[in-house]
Amino acid sequence: MKRSAFILPVLVVAVALALSAIFIVDEREKVLVLQFGQVKQVREEPGLGFKIPFIQEVVRYDARILGLQSQPLEVTPLDDRRLVVDAFARWRIVDVVRFREAVGIEGVRAAQGRMERIVNAAIREVLGSVPSGAVLSDDRTALMNRIRDLARREAATLGVEVIDVRLTRTDLPEQNLAATFARMRAEREREAADEIARGGEAAQRVRASADRTVVELVSEARRQAEVIRGEADAERNAIYAEAFGRDPEFFAFTRSLTSYERALRGENSTMVMRPDSEFFNYLRSDRGLHATGPEAAPAPAAPAAAPEAQLTPSVGN
Template sequence: MSRTTFILPVVVLLVAAALSAIFIVDERQKVLVLQFGQIKDVKEDPGLGFKVPVIQQVVRYDDRILSIDTRPLEVTPLDDRRLVVDAFARYRIEDVIRFRQAVGVGGVRSAESRLEQILNAMTREVLGSVNSNEILSVDRAALMERIREGASNESENLGLEIVDVRLKRTDLPEQNLEATFARMRAEREREAADEIARGKEAATRIRAQADRTQVELVSEAEKEANIVRGEADARRNAIFAEAFGQDEEFFEFYRSLAAYEKALQGQNSSMVISPESEFFKYLKSQSGTAGAPAAQ
């Protein structure tokens, strides 16, 4: 009975020791086997692993792609137009041994703190070498790639691989927004004033052209009217001359009738004239001729 009592605890201890010597490596993890803080083995493939119980310990690290969001950072581009930049990066632990040597027991938290410093430094360096218009444009993939390449070179000492870097937000500081909006308003007002001035200039030019065209048209019309009027007067005079040449008496009679018509207009026309005047010679003639006076 006493022998069984002695053997059973020993068996339990041996089983516990055997179980503690076995560990499972997940496919999403990388595992280090440490002995008194020194790296003794690396397990990157999924499956079972073995270690010395009590003396050795297992440290697990995530082998998936991780992400880190940097805090808002103020940068100054070449045109001295300050911007607030908010970025994030995706990374993974590439060399788990170098990672352990670099961060020690701090793990991922310590690595991300140092990685954020690297990203901030590279962001300032890259964005400080270009104008703000390039940063604010939608086509800024080249800038993000430059930041990723620069950060990758620095992060190799941490055993990390930078997969991607993205700029989430690039805005002006709050204190600069109002001044920027004022400049934008002033620029738009200046453009509007230029457009109005150009419109007035064009209107004046068109109005002057229209006035000149009007004067030319009126002058040309008056010229043609005078020509037509002169031709009509000449034609009329020719007809009168022809009629005068055919019958001088009739022509005299016609002119006298026209003079009577003009002189005796209105209801109370009165004339002070000598009865012997030549004006009434046809009225005093019985035959309608100027040579035969009317009977008394």
């Protein structure tokens, strides 16, 4: 009984020591076995591992891809326009021994802080060498690749590989937004005013050309009208002259009738003239004053005793 009582605790201690000497490496981990702070083993493959109990310790690190969201960073591009930039980086531990030496016992938390400083420095260096238009454009792939390559070289001393860096936000500072928008608005208004001025100038040229064309067409039309009117007047006068030459008496008669028609309109008009006026030649005689020959009838004589006022007829409607 005494021997059994002694063997049982020994077995328990042996099993405990055996279990404490065994550790499991997960496929998502990288493991270091340390002895008094010195690296004794590096296990990156999943499976079972062994260590010396109570003397060696196991330190585990995440072997997966880790993310880093940087704080908003103010940068000054080549044209001295300040920008606020956010970045997101992807990284992973590739050399766990160097990583341990670089960050110490704080592990990933300390690495995040140092990685953020490395990424921010790369962002400042790359974006400071290009104008703000390139940073604000939609195609920033080349800039992000340059930032990634620069950060990768710096992070190699930590045993870390930078997989990718992406710029998630590139904006102007809040205090500059109003001034920038005002400047952009002023530029667009100036461009609009220039376009309006150019359009007005073009419209004025078109309008002046159209006015000149109208004047030329109207002048040409008037010239042609005057020519046609002159030719028509000449033809009319020729016809009148020919008619007068054929029968002067009939021509005088028709002209007198035309004068009567124009003078004696139904508008209650009044004419005062002498009774022996030539205007009444064809009203006094059936042949006219200019008729010749023995058949010509003498014009009736006016009463001699009548005063001139009494011999003046009033011809009206």
